[in-house]
Amino acid sequence: MREITYRQALNEALKEEMERDSTVFSAGEDIAIYGGAYGVTADLWKKFGDDRVKDTPISESAIVGIGIGAAMTGMRPVVEIMYIDFIPLCLEQIANQAAKIRYMFGGKTKVPLTIRTEGGTGRSLGAHHSQSLEAWLLHIPGLKVVMPSTSYDAKGLLKSAIRDDNPVIFIEHKMLYNIKGPVPEEEYTIPIGIADIKKEGKDVTILSYSRMMLFSLEAAKILEKDGINVEVIDLRTLLPLDMETIKKSIKKTNKVIIVEEDTKTGGTGAEVGMKIMEECFDYLDAPIKRIAGADVPMPKSPVLEKIAIPQIDDIIREVKLITS
Amino acid sequence: MIKEIIMPKLGETMEEGYIVRWAKNEGDYVKKGEVLFEVMSDKTNFEIESLYEGYLRKILYPASDTSIAVITVIGYITDKPDEEIPEKPQISEKKVEPKQTEDAISKEAPIIKQEKKSVDEGRIKVSPVAKKLAEEMGISLSDIQGTGEGGRIEKKDVLYYAEILKSQGNPQYEVMQWTPFRKIIADKLTYSKQNIPHYYLSSRFLMDNITKEKEKKSKEKKITYTDFLIFWTARTIKDFPLLNAAVVNNQIRLYKTIDIGLAISIEDGLIVPIIKDVANKTIEEISSLRENIVTRAKNKTLSKEDMGEGARFVISNLGMFGVKNFSAIISPPGVAIMAVGTIEKEPIIKSNNITIAETMWVTLSLDHRIIDGTYGGKFLQTLQKRIENLEI
CATH class of the missing domain: 3.30.559.10 (Chloramphenicol acetyltransferase-like domain)
Known part of the structure; x- marks a missing residue:
């Protein structure tokens, strides 16, 4: 199978969906002529023109706002928020408008809006451009939150997000854009809400997503040489969470480690871990372990940035502890 | 009052150490913080300072080439030079008093590994799945030594114990087979x-x-x-x-x-x-x-x-x-x-x-x-x- 980058996979998904459905359009800061800060929308403007690929003013609230309005009036907008760190600027639009409109209008209107954004560390961009704020969005009923880790998942899930009749927050990772992975030529989609077992194992389950999924897989590969058989599950969708796959795995391994890049307190792992407590308590053989980002504003120093988020060695150490 | 001197655990991986020398002789008066003995572990030598003040009443392990497991009692410090001391202690099972722990954590002082205990204030520490498994197998949790964090009984401990029961039987009785x-x-x-x-x-x-x-x-x-x-x-x-x-x-x-x-x-x-x-x-x-x-x-x-x-x-x-x-x-x-x-x-x-x-x-x-x-x-x-x- 051909291998393409995560960026190309997203670009293909957008292009194919815009070709397939004339109500799909893109809008965001510098996404048209410049092709997007991370190049995801490259060449789309040339192909589809001003009407369907729009540069917007620097106003996140306006970007999401026009997306909601367009969605309510029959379009399928894909808007881009350049950094997830800017989400607070449009949280009113997301939390109070996009997420609630369908409910508050008794289902008479819907909001088929996709908000693409990107987060995470790795480029030494400091406290305003390196956050992982997905946990904030998990707290808003009415949203779906998708965080793919591979090119294949990115393409298939973005297509599903665009076709979904509800607002979907699609969170990419700045360090994944250049990573290549197999993606078939032919059309496919991946359903939202289904986790993926990236590596089967029997000793311990690692639940992860986005870039930390790759760290977890790398750690699992190294641990395999020490005879520790790790099962790595890519959550892919954080909301709704695929508890069936998680439960099945925990019944087998009885031990869970959640690896997440966001800050630990009130983070994604807190929610996932608590759901496991509620639904899988009888199958646990050890306390649920979280390997998460430090509770600090992200440092600009590349050395400190590395210390502030989980590393492969941390995963290896914790897996060894929990399985010893 | 008698205070135990123990072989300190000087690192995560240290399981045993050698006494290179005693800086004091039996009967000497030792001040807190004075060098008491020298330990060799892995490759490095450490001078160990006394955590207590008193008389070095007894040296149980003189300097030698024999390794001594960490937390083994190697001597006693007493308040009085002629105080009665225990006969033959082996491994300290006493929980370290909070004050001593503070001392122990202070600079260069030994880190003391506590005995793993599956029972904490009368409650058996056991993972949910291990508890369920033991119930199903009719095994009493109080018979099992946990190897999990802090002595918690895990699934593997139950399975291990079940294996022992199967192969060796309970040490308290023999199993007689029914003859036809x-x-x-x-x-x-x-x-x-x-x-x-x-x-x-x-x-x-x-x-x-x-x-x-x-x-x-x-x-x-x-x-x-x-x-x-x-x-x-x-x-x-x-x-x-x-x-x-x-x-x-x-x-x-x-x-x-x-x-x-x-x-x-x-x-x-x-x-x-x-x-x-x-x-x-x-x-x-x-x-x-x-x-x-x-x-x-x-x-x-x-x-x-x-x-x-x-x-x-x-x-x-x-x-x-x-x-x-x-x-x-x-x-x-x-x-x-x-x-x-x-x-x-x-x-x-x-x-x-x-x-x-x-x-x-x-x-x-x-x-x-x-x-x-x-x-x-x-x-x-x-x-x-x-x-x-x-x-x-």
């Missing part, structure tokens, strides 16, 4: 006790006449009390045919010949062969048959023929062990068993006088489905009269 023979006995007696409504009648027999007769007869051929019992019982059953019954497939069978079972103890159990048609045999014939059958039972050469169609009236004699009286369990498909105790001299009252007589206690166990108390009582009374008087 034992199993048959167990099943049969359990069946009897659960299905046959037993009741018991006891009577004291006077045995003076029979003893005299036995001595007389034995001049020619040795006759035993059991032979006499078989002889007279068979003749009495003739008049009480229900005692000769058997219940087979819910059918009450009244047999025409009187066969008597004899409970014989053999190496690994109990067997009840049958002496056939005893009512028509002389005491000598009975004695020979009895001798023969007992010998063959002991040699395990009994045939199917000897077992008949299962027991009927059975005599069980434990008199030779001095047992005064006992109640036996009916041997199905029979409906009665007679338990015979020892023969001994007892004071008895005869015509308002106390005299001495040979006595023997007999206890009949009867199946109330077939035999009522009056019938059983009359049988026992008749048997008693005949044995005491040696006449029909």
